[in-house]
Amino acid sequence: MSTGLRIARTARGWSQERLIREIEQYARQHVTDVATTASLRVYVSEWENGKRSISDRYAVILRQLLGVTDAELRGRPRAPEPSRADGYDxxxxxxxxxxxxxxxxxxxxxxxxxxxxxxxxxxxxxxxxxxxxxxxxxxxxxxxxxxxxxxxxxxxxxxxxxxxxxxxxxxxxxxxxxxxxxxxxxxxxxxxxxAPLYLAHAMAEQAYVLCEAGRPSLGLELIRDAQRTLGSGGSPRLRSWLYAAEAELCAHAGLPGDCQRALSSAVATIPPGHEDRDPDMLSIFLNEAHLARWRGNILALLGDSEAVSSLYSALDVADPSFVRAQAGLHADLVQAHLARAEYDEANAHLRKARLLASRTGSVRQRRRVDLLSARM
Structure with missing residues (x-):
């Protein structure tokens, strides 16, 4: 049974029919042949029920559509790669x-x-x-x-x-x-x-895996360990990013006092101006506008009414090329409006968040949209 295909499909909220349409659309866009719609219905059912193995040709298409590795798609553990260094030569x-x-x-x-x-x-x-x-x-x-x-x-x-x-x-x-x-x-x-900058950044991002797995307190410990790893070094932009990450994990962990202190440190540390790339850490995108959006997200988690104004300020200056970030920003506004029982506004942003999450194929944002939708 290809449980991997079924898990990846359902994580996107796709029915088998939706997956078939996506396969057909991919084939048209890439000028490649696939089976008829009727045959694809049989294939998808048999792939998921273990009656037919996924051919390499269709595996390429499914990996692109679903964003999974081959091992994840086929629902099997990743085998260790054999050593190819055979002999001294x-x-x-x-x-x-x-x-x-x-x-x-x-x-x-x-x-x-x-x-x-x-x-x-x-x-x-x-x-x-x-x-x-x-x-x-x-x-x-x-x-x-x-x-x-x-x-x-x-x-x-x-x-x-x-x-x-x-x-x-x-x-x-x-x-x-x-x-x-x-x-x-x-x-x-x-x-x-x-490179302590790169190590601290990886540690702090890894904390989000723990947070989304339901262990925000453990993730918070990892972020604070990342801050200790960085020490007094690192750029102000990276330090501000770490403080903001700490604040977000504090909000998830139910520590509003620590959250506000970390958020204040992030705001105090961010370099002024519109530049968002850190020359020492190109994976960091953070300026005052980005931090305003992040701050709004954190305040929304705390149920603070000030979140709405902060998020709309961020929306006004948001870079349209950050499509997934915009999906998150609209989801933040849904959460902030729900905290104020402003359901019409929340609904409007929920529609935009769902559209952008679908556009980027983001399972993470889709899950968040579904959770917010359940609160409407």
Whole structure:
């Protein structure tokens, strides 16, 4: 039985008929042949009931539509990869290949990560799973066989940045175990690179996995450990990001006093101006406008009436290319209006949040929309 296909389909709220329509639409857009609608109905039913194995051709389509790895799609545990270093000659050839990883190649790796980040931000993560899997495999290969520090450190930094992006994409796709493994990989790479900024960032993002699993207090401990790991170093933007993450986890953990203190620290630490990228930490997007949205989200979690004005201020200046973030912002406004019993306004933003979550294929945002909808 392909439980993986059924889990991935239902996580998106898709019926079997919806999945069939998506397969047909994918085929039209990519000019590829698929079976008739009647045959696809049989295939999907038999795939999910274990009467037919998913062929490689359809697996490619399903992975792109559902944002899952091949192992997740087929519902089987990921088998350990066999070692391909068979003998000293093969080992040395791999080491020699790793020595060719110079600054230009590391830049190419980073450019690929940036491209995947941009595509994720605008279109969602579900269609990028194969590209990201291959990208991480190339980086791991380069790092595993790099011998000397001048090759290992920049490669490890590139891997740490790519792994945190892959992990966040996995969270968005509802693949929490994959997200956890990617964060562990990012942490190992950051330690290899002796980069506390990257390590602290990976630790703090990993805390969200714990929070969404129902353990916000444990996630809060991890974020505070990340702050200790960073120490007095790091950029003000990263420190502000960590304070805001702490505030959000405090809100989830039911600690309003600690939440307000952390939120005040975030506001006091954020650098002024419109610039949102941290030159030392390109995966951080945070400026005063972004923080206003985050603050509104946190205040909404606390049931604070001030959340609405903060969120509308953020909506006025929101970057339209951050499609998934806009879905989250509208969901925040639903929560804030519900706290004030303003149901018409909440309904209007709920429709926008659902539309944007569907557009990006975000399982995480879809779940949040469903939970908010149940409160209407």
């Amino acid at each position: 093969d080992l040395l050839s791999r080491i020699d290949a790793a020595r060719s990883v110079d600054q230009s190649m590391v830049k190419a790796f980073d450019d690929q990560t940036e491209l995947l980040r941009t595509m994720d931000r605008r279109m969602g993560a579900s269609g990028l799973v194969d590209q990201m899997t291959g990208h991480l495999a190339s980086l791991e290969e380069a790092l595993n066989f790099a011998v000397l520090p001048d090759a290992r450190r920049p490669t490890a930094l590139a891997l740490a940045g790519a792994s945190t992006l892959a992990a966040w994409q996995a969270i968005d796709a509802g693949a929490v175990e994959r997200a956890w493994r990617h964060y562990e990989l990012a942490k190992r790479a950051a330690r290899d690179a002796e």
